[in-house]
Ligand SMILES: Nc1ncnc2c1ncn2[C@@H]1O[C@H](COP(=O)(O)OS(=O)(=O)O)[C@@H](OP(=O)(O)O)[C@H]1O
């Protein structure tokens with residue numbers, strides 16, 4: 734008798750559903766897209782805290798932990814942005830497969846790029862959240878002083894100034910942080926995503 738048949742109960746790799754049962758939550762991708770300064774990171778951080786307080790494990794992926802690490806060889810040409818998002822989507826897929834609510838905050842400027850992310854992660858696990866704050870407001874905020882530099886021509890290919898941002902065609906949710914308070918936005922986000930995270934008996 735082959736030894737591996739002695740313990741058939743162990744003869745199976747654990748599945749995503751096993752991990753989701755352990756965590757008592759469903760894995761889900763929350764994909765924020767919008768201009769620099771639109772509020773993606775602020776919303777992601779506030780939403781993660783809100784979900785955490787409700788017992789939900791999340792992981793935020795943003796420029797701070799991705800562009801400074803795994804993607805530190807990439808810039809902002811079209812090809813580099815595609816490769817940036819491709820890697821982020823592949824990493825996100827692993828997190829979602831662990832049952833983790835994965836929150837990405839990247840400009841992801843084109844329909845093609847966002848479609849690629851959705852295809853890699855899988856449509857059923859993917860929610861697109863368009864942070865639609867107008868360019869004028871983002872530029873006025875100029876959180877990192879980059880718009881000013883872009884206007885002076887010191888940064889090339891800057892999204893919204895010298896590189897395109899395509900408005901998402903069918904986002905699951907649209908949030909304009911110039912008209913909605915952070916508290917309002919988080920409440921809407923929670924109401925929308927929570928049922929999908931705890932949609933089975935816990
Ligand atoms: N040329 C150019 N265009 C746009 N953004 C620039 C550029 N150069 C640097 N930055 C800073 O990088 C952040 C955007 O990186 P992303 O990885 O989200 O961009 S993308 O999805 O690959 O388009 C973006 O950060 P956020 O403000 O958090 O969006 C900018 O601060």
Ligand SMILES: Nc1ncnc2c1ncn2[C@@H]1O[C@H](COP(=O)(O)OP(=O)(O)O)[C@@H](O)[C@H]1O
Nearest residue numbers: 768769770771772773774775876910913914915
């Ligand atoms: N209602 C709001 N919701 C989210 N952010 C807001 C709001 N009002 C003002 N802000 C500010 O806008 C800026 C958004 O910056 P950030 O979250 O880094 O954007 P992004 O990640 O899209 O580049 C922050 O300084 C934040 O405090």
